[in-house]
Amino acid sequence: xxxxxxxxxxxxxxxxxxxxxxxxxxxxxxxxxxxxxxxxxxxxxxxxxxxxxxxxxxxxxxxxxxxxxxxxxxxxxxxxxxxxxxxxxxxxxxxxxxxxxxxxxxxxxxxxxxxxxxxxxxxxxxxxxxxxxxxxxxxxxxxxxxxxxxxxxxxxxxxxxxxxxxxxxxxxxxxxxxxxxxxxxxxxxxxxxxxxxxxxxxxxxxxxxxxxxxxxxxxxxxxxxxxxxxxxxxxxxxxxxxxxxxxxxxxxxxxxxxxxxxxxxxxxxxxxxxxxxxxxxxxxxxxxxxxxxxxxxxxxxxxxxxxxxxxxxxxxxxxxxxxxxxxxxxxxxxxxxxxxxxxxxxxxxxxxxxxxxxxxxxxxxxxxxxxxxxxxxxxxxxxxxxxxxxxxxxxxxxxxxxxxxxxxxxxxxxxxxxxxxxxxxxxxxxxxxxxxxxxxxxxxxxxxxxxxx
Amino acid sequence: xxxxxxxxxxxxxxxxxxxxxxxxxxxxxxxxxxxxxxxxxxxxxxxxxxxxxxxxxxxxxxxxxxxxxxxxxxxxxxxxxxxxxxxxxxxxxxxxxxxxxxxxxxxxxxxxxxxxxxxxxxxxxxxxxxxxxxxxxxxxxxxxxxxxxxxxxxxxxxxxxxxxxxxxxxxxxxxxxxxxxxxxxxxxxxxxxxxxxxxxxxxxxxxxxxxxxxxxxxxxxxxxxxxxxxxxxxxxxxxxxxxxxxxxxxxxxxxxxxxxxxxxxxxxxxxxxxxxxxxxxxxxxxxxxxxxxxxxxxxxxxxxxxxxxxxxxxxxxxxxxxxxxxxxxxxxxxxxxxxxxxxxxxxxxxxxxxxxxxxxxxxxxxxxxxxxxxxxxxxxxxxxxxxxxxxxxxxxxxxxxxxxxxxxxxxxxxxxxxxxxxxxxxxxxxxxxxxxxxxxxxxxxxxxxxxxx
Numbered sequence: 001x002x003x004x005x006x007x008x009x010x011x012x013x014x015x016x017x018x019x020x021x022x023x024x025x026x027x028x029x030x031x032x033x034x035x036x037x038x039x040x041x042x043x044x045x046x047x048x049x050x051x052x053x054x055x056x057x058x059x060x061x062x063x064x065x066x067x068x069x070x071x072x073x074x075x076x077x078x079x080x081x082x083x084x085x086x087x088x089x090x091x092x093x094x095x096x097x098x099x100x101x102x103x104x105x106x107x108x109x110x111x112x113x114x115x116x117x118x119x120x121x122x123x124x125x126x127x128x129x130x131x132x133x134x135x136x137x138x139x140x141x142x143x144x145x146x147x148x149x150x151x152x153x154x155x156x157x158x159x160x161x162x163x164x165x166x167x168x169x170x171x172x173x174x175x176x177x178x179x180x181x182x183x184x185x186x187x188x189x190x191x192x193x194x195x196x197x198x199x200x201x202x203x204x205x206x207x208x209x210x211x212x213x214x215x216x217x218x219x220x221x222x223x224x225x226x227x228x229x230x231x232x233x234x235x236x237x238x239x240x241x242x243x244x245x246x247x248x249x250x251x252x253x254x255x256x257x258x259x260x261x262x263x264x265x266x267x268x269x270x271x272x273x274x275x276x277x278x279x280x281x282x283x284x285x286x287x288x289x290x291x292x293x294x295x296x297x298x299x300x301x302x303x304x305x306x307x308x309x310x311x312x313x314x315x316x317x318x319x320x321x322x323x324x325x326x327x328x329x330x331x332x333x334x335x336x337x338x339x340x341x342x343x344x345x346x347x348x349x350x351x352x353x354x355x356x357x358x359x360x361x362x363x364x365x366x367x368x369x370x371x372x373x374x375x376x377x378x379x380x381x382x383x384x385x386x387x388x389x390x391x392x393x394x395x396x397x398x399x400x401x402x403x404x405x406x407x408x409x410x411x412x413x414x415x416x417x418x419x420x421x422x423x424x425x426x427x428x429x430x431x432x433x434x435x436x437x438x439x440x441x442x443x444x445x446x447x448x449x450x451x452x453x
Numbered sequence: 454x455x456x457x458x459x460x461x462x463x464x465x466x467x468x469x470x471x472x473x474x475x476x477x478x479x480x481x482x483x484x485x486x487x488x489x490x491x492x493x494x495x496x497x498x499x500x501x502x503x504x505x506x507x508x509x510x511x512x513x514x515x516x517x518x519x520x521x522x523x524x525x526x527x528x529x530x531x532x533x534x535x536x537x538x539x540x541x542x543x544x545x546x547x548x549x550x551x552x553x554x555x556x557x558x559x560x561x562x563x564x565x566x567x568x569x570x571x572x573x574x575x576x577x578x579x580x581x582x583x584x585x586x587x588x589x590x591x592x593x594x595x596x597x598x599x600x601x602x603x604x605x606x607x608x609x610x611x612x613x614x615x616x617x618x619x620x621x622x623x624x625x626x627x628x629x630x631x632x633x634x635x636x637x638x639x640x641x642x643x644x645x646x647x648x649x650x651x652x653x654x655x656x657x658x659x660x661x662x663x664x665x666x667x668x669x670x671x672x673x674x675x676x677x678x679x680x681x682x683x684x685x686x687x688x689x690x691x692x693x694x695x696x697x698x699x700x701x702x703x704x705x706x707x708x709x710x711x712x713x714x715x716x717x718x719x720x721x722x723x724x725x726x727x728x729x730x731x732x733x734x735x736x737x738x739x740x741x742x743x744x745x746x747x748x749x750x751x752x753x754x755x756x757x758x759x760x761x762x763x764x765x766x767x768x769x770x771x772x773x774x775x776x777x778x779x780x781x782x783x784x785x786x787x788x789x790x791x792x793x794x795x796x797x798x799x800x801x802x803x804x805x806x807x808x809x810x811x812x813x814x815x816x817x818x819x820x821x822x823x824x825x826x827x828x829x830x831x832x833x834x835x836x837x838x839x840x841x842x843x844x845x846x847x848x849x850x851x852x853x854x855x856x857x858x859x860x861x862x863x864x865x866x867x868x869x870x871x872x873x874x875x876x877x878x879x880x881x882x883x884x885x886x887x888x889x890x891x892x893x894x895x896x897x898x899x900x901x902x903x904x905x906x
Contacts, residue, residue: 217749223755274668279672293670297670303760303767309758315851360766
């Protein structure tokens with residue numbers, strides 16, 4: 001029996017008890033936005049790691065604690081896993097077909113809030129570790145876990161935590177919290193995340209609303225001030241008009257475009273799912289659409305609010321108005337740079353009255369597709385999945401990967417149990433059990449291969 | 454005993470029973486926005502007129518019925534009173550110090566929803582009519598009443614009613630629904646109303662919201678479409694940018710400015726009440742401020758709504774956005790003209806995707822300050838109030854006066870019981886009993902003088 005036959009058999013034999021452990025983890029409603037169950041969940045994750053012989057610390061932050069665990073392995077190489085134990089709120093509850101905090105198995109899936117994002121990623125990795133320990137009595141390399149409790153609220157304290165504990169976290173490579181397959185079941189390798197800078201712009205022109213018949217032509221109007229200010233930020237060709245906004249932007253490389261050309265064209269699926277007639281800037285599809293989607297900076301109005309918003313008419317002149325604005329960042333932009341430039345832009349255009357509140361942000365982070373660790377992870381997938389991994393230069397979304405890249409200096413690769421139907425952040429979040437097992441098998445192969453390099 | 458001594462004594466002697474009648478009128482919750490109590494209130498107003506010997510018809514419209522009453526007088530001259538029996542909603546109820554639909558007397562005032570706007574205007578006019586009938590057995594001139602039930606929702610059916618019944622409504626002059634004194638107790642004569650054109654602009658760029666990390670740089674964003682469209686409507690110097698928008702605008706005349714120069718400067722009171730630092734367009738106060746306030750067209754954003762508007766951040770790309778926009782019109786603008794020009798403007802600037810819904814409107818209407826009827830009303834006030842009437846070229850607000858000016862051809866003057874503290878449209882709406890009596894005395898003198906001209 002080959003080493004992997006034994007390892008895979010162990011995982012199959014211990015599958016139900018591992019899923020039982022996952023069910024206990026799902027039962028803890030560790031909702032970061034509502035600050036519930038965080039300490040309890042951190043303790044539970046710590047216990048799971050201790051049972052695998054990890055030295056564990058529950059480390060405080062300004063917010064929820066971080067679970068840190070480490071276990072020495074056969075070689076000096078160190079692999080770091082980043083995960084999070086917090087979950088999104090379960091609302092709207094009435095749309096769940098089974099209780100969100102009772103992991104429920106049906107039709108080859110298990111349902112529960114946070115099961116895919118990110119609890120099954122934690123336990124599938126532990127299943128692989130269990131199998132490796134059973135086979136060899138030790139791990140192929142040193143393994144560290146950083147499991148935070150605030151990913152769903154923007155990892156607000158994680159970058160500082162990573163910076164302050166860079167020595168403790170020292171590692172040679174990192175496996176990110178997520179990973180999985182696309183709609184064709186082809187495994188995906190995400191090589192980075194965009195950054196984000198989220199601000200609320202608000203303006204108050206008076207202490208109370210006025211009658212529009214009275215103030216319409218003499219009082220400043222908060223809604224107009226906001227509209228005028230926003231309209232200076234981006235033109236109808238999607239060009240962000242803030243001075244020097246693009247100066248640190250690295251354009252897509254030929255290697256990026258080569259990778260994007262290998263990916264399926266999402267144009268038709270996007271158009272039908274969202275009922276969109278055309279994409280902006282006249283882009284039609286293919287690599288060009290993918291590059292525009294993920295490799296360009298954005299300035300998105302996420303929300304607008306002012307004055308009367310109910311049915312019918314009310315003749316009111318609003319004293320207050322505000323907008324939520326989300327800037328997605330690409331290398332080498334930073335949230336700090338965006339804040340500075342945005343404030344200068346508003347002031348320069350006469351909008352000193354527009355208040356700017358920073359709601360959180362993260363710098364972008366990318367790993368070289370040709371990094372040997374990425375290649376190892378891609379190769380380790382070959383035996384598990386029927387198709388080779390597709391390499392994606394970066395996700396359009398954001399996360400705290402930049403902190404690990406900058407302060408720990410690790411390449412980061414993805415491996416996981418996700419698929420397009422897992423309803424992350426939505427009711428009836430679920431995992432597919434077949435992909436769960438594949439994820440565990442992939443992790444076992446990554447660890448083994450990494451110990452041997 | 455002079456004629457007016459007798460008339461005034463009658464009104465004092467019958468004051469309590471007249472206020473009792475007003476209390477019954479207030480007890481009917483004739484809320485146009487909620488479609489309650491309208492028929493009942495129309496019947497009650499009809500009964501009050503019948504008791505004074507009026508021939509009454511409750512006339513249907515596409516909405517609430519209009520109460521029409523007429524009674525012949527000593528001469529051929531006909532004076533028309535325009536009033537309304539509908540009221541604003543009473544909410545927020547918790548801020549009322551006494552139940553809104555129980556007229557409650559305290560400290561020389563009577564409180565109740567709709568008591569000032571417009572029910573006390575109806576009963577104070579009836580008190581004057583009672584006194585004149587008691588003194589002479591007949592009225593000094595023909596009197597007609599038009600009392601509608603939808604003023605608080607924009608008099609949506611009144612212009613058509615007036616047009617269709619112009620012959621029946623034939624009159625030589627009209628007293629408007631409201632009138633009263635300013636903060637110094639100086640009586641005011643409003644000579645007109647601005648028009649209004651209220652629209653909702655909305656745009657839908659997709660069938661569902663998208664994640665801003667996904668769609669930010671490829672999906673059209675409804676909030677951005679709306680902001681861009683709105684920003685083309687008016688510049689930061691308050692200039693409306695719609696083609697030929699000002700072509701029918703009559704500028705203030707020298708007579709307008711002469712009247713405005715006689716009025717007190719509201720600048721300091723506005724600044725302190727609304728906590729405003731500066732007025733728009735750099736205007737400081739005085740006649741210049743008053744002219745800008747009431748004699749210029751406006752384009753006011755009354756409300757904005759799109760995407761995420763709660764606390765914190767949500768990374769969403771909104772599929773829908775809308776704005777409520779209120780254009781105030783001056784002679785000779787019309788709502789129809791505004792709608793046509795606005796649609797053409799949006800299309801010309803590439804905003805065919807912005808939907809435009811007309812929420813209601815009225816043309817502007819003004820009466821010549823030197824019209825003999827206006828002079829008669831002003832002169833009739835001299836004996837009642839301590840100060841002479843201030844003439845105001847037009848109110849900044851809107852109402853259906855244009856229909857009477859255009860279809861009945863009457864000059865319109867104001868006389869009433871209002872004062873700045875009567876909390877119209879707000880909790881604890883009230884009238885001052887001293888001003889109520891002055892209003893009734895003014896009406897008696899107007900009728901008497903008009904019969905004698």
